[in-house]
Amino acid sequence: MQPQITPLARWQRKAIFLTLLLAFLISLPAFIFYSTGYRYDFFAEVPTITATGGIYISADAENTVIYINEKEVTNARVFRQASYIQGLKPQLNRVHVQSPGLHTWVKELLVQPHIVTEAEAFNMPLISQVRPVTEFSNSRGESVIFATTTSLNVFTRATTSNIYVLATSSATSTLLVNSEFSQLKIFFAEKIAADLTRENSIKNKDKATFSFSTTTSTSSPVEIATTTKNKDNLRLYENNGDIYVESLASKKTTPHYFCTTEPLPEFLQSEVVKVEDVLLIEDGLLEDTLVNLPKKCRTEIKMDRQNKAVIDFDFYPGNSNLILLQLEDGIYVVEIDDRFWQNAQRLYEGYDLDMVVYGGNIFVKESDFMFEVLTSIPAN
Amino acid sequence: MSAPDQNHLLPYARRADFHVGRATEFTGKKRFFYRCLEILPGLASWTTLIGVVLLSIYAPFVAAYFVIAFALFWVLKTAFLSYHLRYNWKRLRHHMSLDWTKMVDRFAYSNIHHVVILPFYKEPASVIEHSLTALSKVNYDLKKIIVVLAGEERAGEHAYEVSRKMKDAFGPIFGHFLVSIHPMDVPGEMPGKGSNAACAAEKVRTEILDPGNLSYEETLVSIFDIDTVLYPDYFNCLVWHFFTAENPLKSSFQPVPIFNNNIWEAPAISRVVAMSSTFWEMVQQERPERMATFSSHSVSFKALYEVGYWQTNMVSEDSRIFWNLLVANNGKYNVVPLSYPVSMDANAAPTLWQTITQIYKQHRRWTYGVENLCYILYHFTQNKTIPLKQRIVVSLQQAEGYWSLVTNPIMLFILGWAPIYLGGQQFHQTVLSYNLPIVVRDLLILAMFGLVISSVISLTLIPPKPKKASRFRYIVMAVQWIMIPATMIFFSAIPGLDAQTRLMFGKYMGFWVTPKSR
Numbered sequence: 001m002q003p004q005i006t007p008l009a010r011w012q013r014k015a016i017f018l019t020l021l022l023a024f025l026i027s028l029p030a031f032i033f034y035s036t037g038y039r040y041d042f043f044a045e046v047p048t049i050t051a052t053g054g055i056y057i058s059a060d061a062e063n064t065v066i067y068i069n070e071k072e073v074t075n076a077r078v079f080r081q082a083s084y085i086q087g088l089k090p091q092l093n094r095v096h097v098q099s100p101g102l103h104t105w106v107k108e109l110l111v112q113p114h115i116v117t118e119a120e121a122f123n124m125p126l127i128s129q130v131r132p133v134t135e136f137s138n139s140r141g142e143s144v145i146f147a148t149t150t151s152l153n154v155f156t157r158a159t160t161s162n163i164y165v166l167a168t169s170s171a172t173s174t175l176l177v178n179s180e181f182s183q184l185k186i187f188f189a190e191k192i193a194a195d196l197t198r199e200n201s202i203k204n205k206d207k208a209t210f211s212f213s214t215t216t217s218t219s220s221p222v223e224i225a226t227t228t229k230n231k232d233n234l235r236l237y238e239n240n241g242d243i244y245v246e247s248l249a250s251k252k253t254t255p256h257y258f259c260t261t262e263p264l265p266e267f268l269q270s271e272v273v274k275v276e277d278v279l280l281i282e283d284g285l286l287e288d289t290l291v292n293l294p295k296k297c298r299t300e301i302k303m304d305r306q307n308k309a310v311i312d313f314d315f316y317p318g319n320s321n322l323i324l325l326q327l328e329d330g331i332y333v334v335e336i337d338d339r340f341w342q343n344a345q346r347l348y349e350g351y352d353l354d355m356v357v358y359g360g361n362i363f364v365k366e367s368d369f370m371f372e373v374l375t376s377i378p379a380n
Numbered sequence: 381m382s383a384p385d386q387n388h389l390l391p392y393a394r395r396a397d398f399h400v401g402r403a404t405e406f407t408g409k410k411r412f413f414y415r416c417l418e419i420l421p422g423l424a425s426w427t428t429l430i431g432v433v434l435l436s437i438y439a440p441f442v443a444a445y446f447v448i449a450f451a452l453f454w455v456l457k458t459a460f461l462s463y464h465l466r467y468n469w470k471r472l473r474h475h476m477s478l479d480w481t482k483m484v485d486r487f488a489y490s491n492i493h494h495v496v497i498l499p500f501y502k503e504p505a506s507v508i509e510h511s512l513t514a515l516s517k518v519n520y521d522l523k524k525i526i527v528v529l530a531g532e533e534r535a536g537e538h539a540y541e542v543s544r545k546m547k548d549a550f551g552p553i554f555g556h557f558l559v560s561i562h563p564m565d566v567p568g569e570m571p572g573k574g575s576n577a578a579c580a581a582e583k584v585r586t587e588i589l590d591p592g593n594l595s596y597e598e599t600l601v602s603i604f605d606i607d608t609v610l611y612p613d614y615f616n617c618l619v620w621h622f623f624t625a626e627n628p629l630k631s632s633f634q635p636v637p638i639f640n641n642n643i644w645e646a647p648a649i650s651r652v653v654a655m656s657s658t659f660w661e662m663v664q665q666e667r668p669e670r671m672a673t674f675s676s677h678s679v680s681f682k683a684l685y686e687v688g689y690w691q692t693n694m695v696s697e698d699s700r701i702f703w704n705l706l707v708a709n710n711g712k713y714n715v716v717p718l719s720y721p722v723s724m725d726a727n728a729a730p731t732l733w734q735t736i737t738q739i740y741k742q743h744r745r746w747t748y749g750v751e752n753l754c755y756i757l758y759h760f761t762q763n764k765t766i767p768l769k770q771r772i773v774v775s776l777q778q779a780e781g782y783w784s785l786v787t788n789p790i791m792l793f794i795l796g797w798a799p800i801y802l803g804g805q806q807f808h809q810t811v812l813s814y815n816l817p818i819v820v821r822d823l824l825i826l827a828m829f830g831l832v833i834s835s836v837i838s839l840t841l842i843p844p845k846p847k848k849a850s851r852f853r854y855i856v857m858a859v860q861w862i863m864i865p866a867t868m869i870f871f872s873a874i875p876g877l878d879a880q881t882r883l884m885f886g887k888y889m890g891f892w893v894t895p896k897s898r
Contacts, residue, residue, distance in 0.1 A: 003471075003474065003475060003478060003483075005470060005471045005474045005475075007471070007665070007666055007668070007717065007719075008464065008467050008666040008667070013464075013666070013667065016460060016463055017460065020456040020459060020460055021456075023456060024452060024453060024456050027452060028448075028449055028452055031448050031452055031819060031823075032445055032448055032449075034815070034819070035444070035448055035811070035812050035815040035816060035819050036810075036811060036812045036815075037810075037811035037812070037815075052811070053811060054811050054814060056814065077818060084814055084818075086811060086814070086815065114810055114811050114812070115809055115810060115811065116809055116810065116811055116813070116814050118809070252804070252805055253805075256809070
C-alpha cells in the first residue's frame with residue numbers, strides 16, 4: 001500500500017522548470033524594451049515599435065488635473081506630489097496643470113524618445129489668501145483689528161480664513177501683545193532702511209560713472225545689484241533693472257532647466273524604430289547614446305518681469321524653481337524654468353507694498369497693516 | 381571522536397581530516413586551502429553586493445537591466461517554489477490523514493527499535509515534559525522506544541535534577557529511559573548539540589544496544605530538539621519509509637519541522653519567520669536531491685556508527701551529519717523526505733525585542749551552516765570515488781543556496797533601487813530610470829501573490845485557537861505575511877551575511893542555544 005500522493009516526479013519538476021525558463025527568456029526582452037520606453041502598436045496597419053518618452057511633473061497643489069494636448073491624463077503614475085506620464089510619442093506637448101480656485105500652469109514641453117522631460121508646475125490661488133498679523137490678540141487667541149486701521153480694505157482683494165475681531169475701542173490693556181507682529185515690525189523697518197541705503201548707493205554710483213557720450217568706457221557693464229540672494233546653489237541678482245538667476249552648482253548638479261539636450265541621433269528621434277535599431281540598442285548603443293548625450297548648459301537665466309519695474313525680489317520659500325517678484329502692481333510668483341516661457345502667477349495685488357520672506361513664509365506690509373500671504377487655499 | 385576505535389568506521393571516515401571543523405585544525409597547504417574555502421562564501425556575497433553598487437554607479441544601464449532580470453527571475457522562482465510548496469502541503473495533509481498503523485502492517489518491524497535522543501541544556505522542565513508527554517502518546521509500541529535524555533554537565537544541577545524528575549515520571553513508560561550527561565570541557569570538543577548527542581549515542585550503544593544484543597541495522601535513531609512534539613504516527617511513518625526506501629541504511633529520514641507549539645503566543649514577526657522556515661523545508665521535501673538533514677531527523681544507528689556519530693567540533697551538526705554520511709559513503713547516501721510533521725517552538729521571549737534578538741541569533745546559527753559548504757568542497761576534492769557529476773551538481777546547488785540566501789533579498793528590496801540613486805543625472809533623466817522602480821515594484825507585487833498561498837497554507841497548519849485568543853488573531857495570522865520582505869532581509873540575509881563574514885575572517889562561531897520558554 002502506497003501513500004496516495006507520491007512526491008513530485010522529476011519529469012514534472014523539469015517540465016515546470018523549463019516552462020518557467022522559457023517564460024523568463026521570452027518576457028525578459030519584453031520587460032527591458034518596455035522599461036526603456038519602447039511600445040508596440042498593435043493597432044497600426046503595419047505593426048511597429050515606437051520609441052517613446054515621458055513627462056514628470058511635480059505639483060504642490062492638491063487635486064490637480066493634468067492635460068496633455070488638451071486631453072486629461074488618467075494613466076499617470078503618481079508619486080506623492082508628482083505624476084509620471086509615460087509612453088508619449090516624441091513631439092512638442094502642451095501641458096496644463098490646473099486645480100479649482102488656482103491659477104493654471106501651462107507649458108510646452110518637448111518629449112524625446114527614451115528621455116523623461118521634467119517640469120515643476122505651480123498653482124497659486126486665484127484670489128489671494130492672507131493671514132492678518134495684528135499687534136494684539138484677545139484672550140481667545142483671536143487677532144484684534146482696530147476699527148481705525150486704514151488698511152482694512154486689504155480684504156477686498158484677498159480672503160482670510162483666520163478669525164479676527166474688530167475692536168471698538170483703542171484700549172489695549174486687556175489685550176495680549178503678538179510677538180510675531182513685533183518681530184515683523186523690526187524686519188520691515190530694517191528692510192526699509194536697507195532699501196534707502198541701496199537707493200543712495202545707486203545714486204552715488206550713477207554720479208561717479210557719469211561721462212560724455214563720446215567717452216569710451218573700458219570697464220565692463222556695472223552690476224548695480226545690491227541685493228544678491230543665494231539659495232541651493234542659485235544666486236538671484238538684479239542687473240540693469242532685470243533679474244537674473246545664476247546657477248552656482250557643478251555641471252552635474254545644475255538644475256535641469258539650465259540645460260538643453262542636443263537632438264538625439266536620427267534613428268532615435270524618429271517615432272518608428274526599426275527592429276534592427278532595437279537590436280543595436282540591445283548591444284549597448286542606447287547606453288552609449290544617453291550617457292554621452294550632448295548637453296548645452298547656461299549659467300544664468302533672465303527672469304521675465306513682464307515689462308514692469310521690479311521693486312523687490314526673493315526666492316520663493318521651499319522651492320528652488322520659483323522666485324518672488326514684486327512688480328509695480330503686486331507680488332508675483334515666477335518660475336525660473338524658461339522653456340518656451342516663464343509662468344507668472346500673481347500672488348497678491350497691490351501698490352506701495354513691502355515684502356519680507358521670513359521663516360518659510362511670505363509677509364507683506366501694506367500701509368500700516370501686516371499680513372502673511374498664503375500660497376494655497378487653507379482647508380476649511 | 382566518541383567511538384573507542386576506528387574499525388567500525390567506513391574507510392573514508394577513518395581519515396584524520398574526516399571530521400574537520402575549521403581551517404585551524406589543519407597545517408600547511410591544507411590549512412591554506414581550507415581557509416580559502418572559508419573565505420569563499422563571504423567573498424562571493426560581498427562581491428555581489430558591492431558589485432551591484434559599483435555597477436549602479438559606473439554602469440547604471442547595465443545595473444538596471446540586471447535588476448529587472450533579477451526581479452523577473454525572482455517572480456518565476458517564487459512561482460516555482462510555490463508550486464513545490466503547494467504540492468508538499470497536499471502531501472503533508474494527506475500523510476497526516478493516513479492510518480500509518482495499517483500502512484506498516486505488511487512489514488515485519490517488530491525487531492525495529494527506536495532510539496530517541498533529546499539533547500537539552502537549560503530548557504525548563506515544562507518544555508521537556510511536554511515533549512516526553514507527546515512521545516508517550518505516539519501510536520507505537522512504547523517498549524520499542526529507547527529514550528535518551530541528554531543533558532549537559534555545564535548546565536549544573538539543573539541537568540541532573542530535570543533528568544531525575546523526567547526519568548521518574550516517564551521511565552516506566554518506555555522500553556528504556558537513559559539519562560546521559562555530557563561532560564564539560566572535553567578537549568577538542570565544542571560545547572553544543574553535536575557533542576552532547578554523540579556522547580549520548582555512544583552511551584546508548586554501550587549500555588543498551590550491545591548488552592541487549594540489539595542490531596544496529598534495526599535500530600533507528602531519532603534526534604529531536606528538546607521542544608519537539610511528535611505527531612502520533614511519526615514512528616509508523618518512519619518505519620514505512622524505512623522499509624520502502626531504496627537503501628534504508630544509506631538514508632536519513634527528514635520530517636517537516638512546524639514551529640507551532642506556541643504559535644498563538646509568539647509575536648507575528650516570529651510566526652512569519654518560523655513558518656517561512658517550515659515552508660522552506662516543505663519545498664525541499666519535494667526536491668530531496670537538494671536536501672540535507674535539518675534540526676530533528678532520523679537515521680539508522682548503523683549509518684551513524686559508521687561515521688562516528690555527530691561531529692563534536694562545529695555548530696551545525698544537524699546538517700553536517702548528512703554530509704559526513706554522503707562523503708563517507710562515496711556519494712551513495714540520501715535524504716528521504718517523510719512529509720510528516722514534527723512540532724517545535726517558534727521563538728518567543730518575554731519581550732518583543734528579546735524575541736527579535738533571539739530570532740536573529742538563531743538564524744545566524746542556522747546560516748552558519750555555510751561552514752558545511754567548506755566541508756563539502758574540501759572533501760569533494762579529496763574523495764574522488766564520488767562521481768564527478770554529483771560533486772559538481774551538489775557543490776553548485778549548495779553554493780547557490782548560501783549565496784542567494786544572503787544576496788537575493790538585499791538585491792531585491794534594497795539594491796534594486798541603487799541605479800536610481802547612484803546612476804547620476806544622465807541616467808536619471810531616462811525613461812529606464814523612471815520605469816525601473818515601477819517595473820521592479822510591479823514584479824515584486826506579482827511575486828507577493830505567492831504569499832497568498834503561504835498565508836492559506838499557514839492557516840491550515842496552525843493548531844486550534846486557544847479559547848482566550850480572539851478570532852481577530854486569525855486575520856492577523858493571514859495578513860502577517862506582508863512582513864516577508866523585512867523578515868527576509870533582517871532574519872535571513874543579514875544574519876547570513878553576518879555568519880559568512882565571521883567565517884570569512886576566521887571569527888568562528890560557537891553553539892548558541894535558543895532559549896525556550898513556555
